[in-house]
Amino acid sequence: MYVSEIDMLSPHSLLECLYLLENDKASFRLLAGGTDAVVRMKEGKWQHDCWLNLNNIDELKFIAIEKDEIHIGPLATHSEIISSPLLQDHADVLVQASREVGAAQMQNMGTIGGNIGTASPAGDTIPALFALGASIELTSITGKRQVSAEDFFIGPGKTVAFPNEIITKISFKIRGKHDIGIFQKLGPRKAQSISIVNVAISLSMKEGTKECLGGRIAFGSVGPTVLRAKKCEAMLSLGELSNDMISNISSVAWKEVMPISDIRASASYRRDMASALLERGLYRLMKRWADNERKPL
Incomplete structure (x- = not known):
């Protein structure tokens, strides 16, 4: 399999993406920043019928505060996390972890959702999310569920997410003054x-x-x-x-x-x-x- 020989769909909304995951019989792999994708395909891994490119789904691109919680969209890049005053004030451990995710080009392309979804035991942002007591929102066409970051990962490259689910939000409490x-x-x-x-x-x-x-x-x-x-x-x-x-x-x-x-x-x-x-x-x-x-x- 040549890396160039892949099929890809690019949904423009979360709903469109969820319908594809629910109703199509193809084997999909979600693509966020894509920094790991080419490497894994060259290794003979991640060979799926079709890739779902998420980069056109603006609903998944946000860093926001709501009451006493910080919410981060899975398509927030590491560079956006690093430069966010909100996260600098309330999640310094995550900002520092994102600074360590490779070189600047990788930080510009790579996303926090991609880092989580890859589920590598060496993923830099994942220990930071554990330290923050973060939860991960998973969404399918039938509804949403919250999973703690600690319960989300079950092995190298393996998570509790079902094939018809997508990460839609990462949340954690605003840290205290001290x-x-x-x-x-x-x-x-x-x-x-x-x-x-x-x-x-x-x-x-x-x-x-x-x-x-x-x-x-x-x-x-x-x-x-x-x-x-x-x-x-x-x-x-x-x-x-x-x-x-x-x-x-x-x-x-x-x-x-x-x-x-x-x-x-x-x-x-x-x-x-x-x-x-x-x-x-x-x-x-x-x-x-x-x-x-x-x-x-």
């Missing part, structure tokens, strides 16, 4: 999108102290899906996030992640780097928190 987040990534080079290990951290801090009231920690590239480090999270509120406490938390991460060895890194190396990235991320967050606390009102 919430801070960070995304850390280890990759072979900056322009390459595949992470060897990545981690997203979100903390809720107690004003005027180094005490953490709770938080979320999510690792990518250390298991078949993105992994919530719940043992590490449980330690966040045991006392002040001192240097010793941060060191103890990061050492638990070494045992909690479940990486494999592959062509990019050994399992042992990934464990070491997961621990190191978490430690560095927590140190950086505490420095930022201390710097903000010292700022004059």
Whole structure:
């Protein structure tokens, strides 16, 4: 199969797209930014009867706030996420993750919906969505349903979405005044999108102290899906996030992640780097928190 030998339909509305998915017997693959598509087809993967190009569906292109929630359309590009003042203020961990999605050309083309739908354990935005407690809206011709980001992914390249469903919205609560987040990534080079290990951290801090009231920690590239480090999270509120406490938390991460060895890194190396990235991320967050606390009102 040559990459050029493909059939493609380009619906102009969500309704048209849903009717195609519901009523046509063809095997469809949804195409958003398409940054992974050519590579996967050259590898002999993603061979479908027809591609559905979503880029003409303006209904899926938005970044908005409604009451106490942020809503992002699946066709929002990584560049749009990076440049959004709304997300800079309320979802810094997602902005930082989008900055790490390859080079500028990939950020301009790639979409958050595509990153989610590809369901790679190394997808950079996915740990950030775990850290934000995000939910994913799936829509079919018969209705909508909400799935938490943590329940959405069931294996490498596999999700709970049915063939007749499409991602229509990503949502998460507006962060609190004392919430801070960070995304850390280890990759072979900056322009390459595949992470060897990545981690997203979100903390809720107690004003005027180094005490953490709770938080979320999510690792990518250390298991078949993105992994919530719940043992590490449980330690966040045991006392002040001192240097010793941060060191103890990061050492638990070494045992909690479940990486494999592959062509990019050994399992042992990934464990070491997961621990190191978490430690560095927590140190950086505490420095930022201390710097903000010292700022004059």
